[in-house]
Structures are given as C-alpha cells and as structure tokens.
Amino acid sequence: MGYNRRLSRGFTLLEIFASVxxxxxxxxxxxxxxxxxxxxxxxxxxQEELALLNxxxxxxxxxxxxxxxxxxxxxxxxxxxxxxxxSTKADFFGKNHKWNISDGRIIDPWGNPYVYVCSSKDAVxxxxxxxxxxGKIDESKLIDDIHSR
Numbered sequence: 840m841g842y843n844r845r846l847s848r849g850f851t852l853l854e855i856f857a858s859v860x861x862x863x864x865x866x867x868x869x870x871x872x873x874x875x876x877x878x879x880x881x882x883x884x885x886q887e888e889l890a891l892l893n894x895x896x897x898x899x900x901x902x903x904x905x906x907x908x909x910x911x912x913x914x915x916x917x918x919x920x921x922x923x924x925x926s927t928k929a930d931f932f933g934k935n936h937k938w939n940i941s942d943g944r945i946i947d948p949w950g951n952p953y954v955y956v957c958s959s960k961d962a963v964x965x966x967x968x969x970x971x972x973x974g975k976i977d978e979s980k981l982i983d984d985i986h987s988r
C-alpha cells in the first residue's frame with residue numbers, strides 16, 4: 840500500500856538557470872580576454888609599422904638631406920604628404936607587411952591615419968605617431984597615443 844513515487848525526467852528550473860548563468864559567465868570572460876588580446880595585437884602592429892615608417896623617413900632624409908616637409912596644418916594632409924613622399928623612396932611598402940592604405944594615407948589598426956608632424960619649413964625634426972584607440976589627439980597629455988620616438 841505504499842505510495843508509488845513517480846520519477847520525473849527533466850531538469851528543474853533552478854538547474855536550467857544555473858546552467859545559463861555559467862554559460863554567460865564563460866562568455867563574458869571570453870570577451871574580456873579576447874578584447875585584451877585584440878588590443879595587444881593592434882598595439883604590436885602599430886609599433887612595428889611606426890618602426891618601418893621611421894626607417895622610410897630616415898631613408899628619405901639620407902637621400903635628400905632633410906625630412907619630408909609637411910606644409911599643411913591638417914593631420915590628414917600631412918598623412919597624405921608623408922605617404923606620397925616615402926612610398927616612392929622606400930620599397931618596403933609592397934614587401935612582407937600588409938599596409939592599410941586609404942585615400943593616399945597610411946591607416947593604423949584603429950582606422951585612423953598615422954600622424955606626421957615636422958618642424959617648420961626646414962624639416963630638421965619630426966614626430967610620427969598613432970592616435971591610438973580613441974582616435975583623438977590630446978596635445979596636453981598624449982596618454983594613449985603611440986609615438987615613434
């Protein structure tokens with residue numbers, strides 16, 4: 840006369856909820872690690888490209904006895920001037936590195952043109968850098984901007 844207990848087949852709501860929470864935690868951890876690795880890879884690419892661009896600028900100087908002159912105040916126009924002057928002088932542009940070229944400008948991994956600023960018309964010095972992930976230049980701090988030298 841015993842009471843016959845029926846075995847249920849399936850998961851309880853609590854078990855399903857716990858599984859969903861565990862999967863979500865794993866997805867968040869994956870996203871965090873992936874974002875960190877992606878930024879790290881982009882930073883390495885920028886440092887490599889800045890080193891190659893510095894070499895091209897120095898080759899230009901060795902052939903012309905001055906650095907490429909940038910007469911424009913605009914970052915965009917200076918980026919175009921730099922590419923125009925060093926792409927014809929240095930043959931590394933087509934070799935072992937895939938450059939991102941858009942509208943006559945060399946673009947960093949974040950989609951912004953590299954910034955080239957030279958001293959006035961005598962062009963005895965220059966600064967070459969990437970604006971970094973935020974795409975802005977903070978002239979007072981230059982916190983996340985990646986410089987060539």
